Every structure is written in structure tokens, then in C-alpha cells.
Amino acid sequence: MGRTRGFDADQMLTVIREQFWSHGYEGTSTYDLMAATGLGKGSIYKAYGNKHELYLRTFDDYCGGLVAEARQALAPEAGGAPLERIEGYLLAVTGRMTRQAPPVGCYLTKATVDVAAADKAVAKIAKDAYENIASAIESAVREAQSAGEVGMEKDAKGLGYLLVSVVRGVDCLSRTRVAADVLTATTQAALAVLRA
């Protein structure tokens, strides 16, 4: 009953996420969202409430995907040696950033620095994402330790957070257009920790 929606809601969220991602929360106006989606302001607001809820929705979805990606790539089911899975995951994530032109980095980084201080809901989502990804890496590191690929004396939890941190750092560097080979050297230096 009633008129059917004339647009795809998921597609709309994707377009809106790209706006928030590249221009930030305050840097994205409702008119920007209208122009990017081709929809009227009423349609957008009718679907997801206000600007803040819209932001939260796109960010939560994104973080969910990020965590799922990490778990999938690092889980034993992914196949291959544990150490190879860790390396493959990290190179995939950082490689994604080095290939961007213009560089937009990771939405998680952007949201953290952009609004986490003023928005506790965003801070919570971001914190959970960091912890979940670090935890996924930690599990893989422990697996690698059991397999004898990584020294038992190493702090698996610390390594998990270290690799998460390095990705944030590569993100920052890429945003200032630091040369791509420097970024890969940075990632390689981080991975050397495991091999040592």
C-alpha cells in the first residue's frame, strides 16, 4: 500500500558514505548529500532521520565490513600458513591506500580523528572496531606461534595493536602524498617484526 520508494536505500548509503568519508561530518552539508544522491532533502531524511543518524549508520556499516574482512582474511578457514595470512591481510589493506588517487585513506581513521572526540557513539563504534581487528590479528599471531612461525616470547596482543596502529599511520602518510614505495617500506618494516 502506498507509493513505493523510487531509489535504492543501500546505494544511497554508499554514496552518502563517500561524501562523509572524503569531506568529513561537518564538511558535508545536506545540500552536498542532495547533489550526490540526486534526491530531495525530504527523501533522505524520511529514510534515515537526521544527519547524525545517517552518519552513524554509514560508519557502523563500514566498520562491520572492516571487521568482517579482517576475520575472514585471518581465520584458519582462509587457508595458508598463519604468517602468510597476516602478511597478505596487511599488504592488502595498506596496498589499498597506496593506490588511491586522490588518497582518502580509511573511513575509520577519518571518523576517529574527525568526530570521535565530540561523539561518544562514534567513539564506541571505532573503539570496538579497533579492538576486534586487533583481536583477529592477535589470534592469528598465536596460531603462528603455535606453528613455530613466530617466536613464543613475542606479545601477541601487543603485535595485534601494533599492526592496527601501523595501518592508521600509513593512512595518515598517504593522505599527505608520501611516496608509495615509502608506504610499502613502512608496512614491510612492520611485518619484519613477525619474522624476526
Next chain:
Amino acid sequence: MGRTRGFDADQMLTVIREQFWSHGYEGTSTYDLMAATGLGKGSIYKAYGNKHELYLRTFDDYCGGLVAEARQALAPEAGGAPLERIEGYLLAVTGRMTRQAPPVGCYLTKATVDVAAADKAVAKIAKDAYENIASAIESAVREAQSAGEVGMEKDAKGLGYLLVSVVRGVDCLSRTRVAADVLTATTQAALAVLRA
């Protein structure tokens, strides 16, 4: 000739920097600057032009201080073993972030993620800062290698950028209120790279 300035310009820049630092460029209005400094709009603009020039000035000053701090702490003149200087410097920088309440992290990180994509002047200043700090660390690593404290097979340049990146990561994590001991564990994991 003419009336003398009734306020301290450096002190004004400090207050303004704190505003930009915690609320970002777009999140800081000219009225915020007036309230924070206690000055009229005319005084602020007369001294430094417009909002953008004001931002650039505070950011450039900050990065200059950051680079100077790194060079000073890592230079041979600072005394102590090269490896100890590196560890001391990194612990000082990351420790500063873990003790902040509320966490505001580093202005360099904030500016990079906030405006570097849209502002080439800011991107240039940030890039130079990253490269200069990484270079200072690289020099100290080479010194440590010559002294036999760090293995010669390690990539000094990569380690310089790695440690710069880890600081950015710790910054991001601290902004989401990740526990302090996790942040120190992250830093320790990074420093373990050198010892290994």
C-alpha cells in the same frame, strides 16, 4: 607611531591553535576564536589576515616544534646510547597521548586527516613534518647500528617511518579511549622491533 597592541600575539596563537586542534578547521568558527581569545574579530583578523592564514600559521609553528623536538631528543648531543634516545623519544611522545583527558592526540594527525585532502598547503607542511621526523629517527637508527645496538640487516629508513606511523596509530586509538596499558603495550611492541 600608532596605537600599540594590547595583547600578546604568541599567546593568542596558542589559544587559537588549541581551538583548531580540538574542534578542527571547519568546526571552529570565528566566534569561537573571539570567545577563546577574548578579542574582537577585527583584532584577530588585523593580526593574521583570515581564518585560513591563521590556521596555517598555528599548524606550521606546531610542526616546527614537533620536528625540533624530535631532532633534539634524537641527536647525539642529547647524550646516552642511540637506542635509549630512540626509546626515550617514542615513549615521551606516546606517553603524552595516554595521559590526555580528554584525549586530543597530536595536532599533526588532526590536521592531516581533517584538511590535508582539501588543502595542499597543509598537506605539504604535514608531509615535510613526517619526513623530517622519520629522517631524524632513521639517523638515530643508523647510529645505533654502527654502535652494534641494532642489527645491520634492518632497514633504517623503513624503521623511521614505522615508528612515525605507530605514533599516528596510538593517537587514533587514544582518541577512542582505548585503555592506557594497551597503548603502552603497542609502543613497546614497536620498540621490540629494534631490540630483536
Next chain:
DNA sequence: CGCAATGTGGTCCACTCGGTCAAAAAAATC
């Protein structure tokens, strides 16, 4: 003491902001 130059606080302006709302349009149901 004028006088010129500079600092100061306040006002004004054109514009943008996020959000609301009533009316129009369109689809589903009868």
C-alpha cells in the same frame, strides 16, 4: 598639543546551515 597611524570592538551583509512542513505526485488497494 595636534596629527597621523594603528589597534579595537561592534555592526552589517550575503550566504549556508540542518531541519520542517504542506502540498503534489505516484503507487497500491478496493
Next chain:
DNA sequence: GATTTTTTTGACCGAGTGGACCACATTGCG
């Protein structure tokens, strides 16, 4: 085709924006 229900549109609102501008206060200099 009429009715009902929902979407869509676009005008509108009050608040706030960055910046220009101005009258006036305050200073150093001749």
C-alpha cells in the same frame, strides 16, 4: 476509477557562517 497511503518535492525557517567595514580609542611623533 476512486480512495488511501506513501513518497517526493521545494519552499521556508531561524540560527549561524566568514568576512568586510566602520567609528572610535589609543598611541608615538613632530
